[in-house]
Amino acid sequence: MDGKRILYVTTEMIPYFPETPMSLQSLRIPKAMSDKGADVRIFMPRFGVINERRHQLHEVIRLSGMNLIINDMDQPLIIKVASVPSERLQVYFIDNEEYFKRKSVYTDKEGKMFDDNDERAIFFAKGVLETVKKLNWKPDVVHVLGWMSSMVPAYVKEYYAEDSFFNEAKVVVSLFDNSFEGELNAEISKKLSFDGIDGAISDYLQKPDFEAMNLSALRYADAAVKGEEFIPEAINKYLQSENIPVMEYCPVEGISEAYKIFYAEELMNEN
Template sequence: MVRILFVAAEAAPLAKVGGMGDVVGALPKVLRKLGYDVRIFMPYYGFLPDKMEVPDKPVWVGNAMFQTFQVFQAVLPGTDVPLYLFGHPSFSQRRVYYGEDEDWRFTLFANGAAEFVWNYEWKPDILHCHDWHTGMLPVWMHQSPDISTIYTIHNLAYQGPWRWRLEQMTWCPWYMQGHNTMAAAVQFADLVNTVSPTYAEQIKTPAYGETLEGLLSFISGKMRGIVNGIDTERYNPEKDRYIMEPFGVDTIERRAPNKIALQEEVGLEINRGAFLMGIVSRLVEQKGLDLIVQMLPQFLGFTNSQLIVLGTGDRYYETQLWEMAGRFPGRMSVQLLYNDALSRRVYAGCDAFLMPSRFEPCGISQMMAMRYGCVPIVRQTGGLVDTVSHNNPATDSGTGYCFDRYEPLDFYTAMVRASEAYRFPDKWQRLQQRGMRQNFSWEKSAVEYVRMYKEVLGLPLDEPVVTAADELAVAPPVATQPSTDKPAATK
């Protein structure tokens, strides 16, 4: 059985800030169903005991960067995925990111993961690393030919500490190249993937490459693009206990009470006929908040539309949206918080979902919205290109409304076209149903990840997955204990 260790800063439902958490929380359990021995290694955050049972005794104790750490073994809630928690006082606070020690904390985490992989009794064949927090692992694993590495870029904008800072904190091997953590990772990983095919191409250009476009073009031969999926079992409008009235693609007429319930919950005027738009997002520039702040006053001023915003982010955008809500009482509600249950009610109750991103590696929210019959209004960039197609009423095709240029007027036009289409209930309902019928399950995406795992191991792409029952008869090469003269990550 092929052994794979996911190393990441997030894993839903325990710790989720962005799309990485959804990927790490959902993909391993699907891969285990396909016969892979997949496990997760993540930090032991201070808030985890509130969400799960963690054993008192560690399964392993190690040292890295002159620090002693412990590794606790548990199970990802609601799954059979083994979970290794990296325990150190620097992660005991009730936060995932931010803080002056962020670079140091996650560099220590990556060091700990390397020591664990080299010395623990269970050894992976593939180390699947996620974003800059694990960027040094492909560099260190370069000296371990029995361990293959795959590096996933979830957001290129965050590239980790510079080389000079890394040299102050940890061991940078003599062969290491790259001016920061992510630049080193993409050079030394066996394969690199991003979370959508379009984003994989866009980051090779100056507009999206975040100064790494030249390097990413150079290593493009080992780069892949695989669209994220969503957990269709966990997010199912037919069975979701967090929404007022469950419904399905063939019972979409039962969706209407969710809109009234949402309006009442967030303090909007109860109006079944209002065009209700929703935003569930980090409130940062990447998500197109400058377009929203510029154009929403005009749009709300000339239509009977309503808007609910759910999320947190930059103080500037929080303040702008809060002040705007004061100018449109009963028609705009701003909820500055993270609330998974409320986000489901937004998807289930809103008519349209706004996502005018400046760039978007993949995006999960637009897929969630379509899953719940909420029509996305998106900019054609990154994963939004791969998941949302423009509505064409003449041919009954498309799943949302798209605009190309990152310009306020283009965004405004897309909102106007959607609000006008909403006036024709029959066609709008068919548009909702087309979105709900899209297959965004992880089972579909997992097939592409399996191909990538086979490729990195040198296995035939048409070779069937070896299951636990077959392992005695057909076993892949077993990773060996690293030699005792191997340099440690803390050297």
């Protein structure tokens, strides 16, 4: 993996979130690949539940200040960064007061999905990719984890399709059984079409539930990873029907060599 650039886009990560299969892998996979010689970058939303003082987040002024247009509205992008203690890894946080200041992650106090979760996902995707461009750091692999990261593949493959910065990047989607109740805003397809992302993806998002968000990411995936031993059957069937290369579930203690081989053989044709 020497010199390969791998961009990790996740919505949950230790130590900023409690331990789950996703939050643990979001730390361990980048660390393992960094130890194998890869150049990694990690991005996640700066949710309001993350304690900035405790985790020593600070704003990166030179990267902040851009405005992103979401549903025909200008939204300011703020970039913060923190170092993971004892791991020699940095994490970039996508922040915006409208979308991420609230002291809850995906739902309100009654457990209802936020009505703007679709816009939060779009803002997050665009924010990550615009920041990577500003860093002048061209990724070989874009690896996304979590349903709120699921708009990233569409933006890589459609919005930036003619952009030499991303047009050679391979997309990997990690899949987890972390379903949510209900659906995202039904206007999500319309908001994506504002950025020229339409056509096939709108078929997946007619009913924008957990399954649809995953399938819309897999629509643009070069490969997929089962982040848990069991994932929803509909997603399993889609993987088989589309012949997407899949890495089966691998316990955390075995990921180092497994991911090195997976990236090399399935994405970079290095046998």
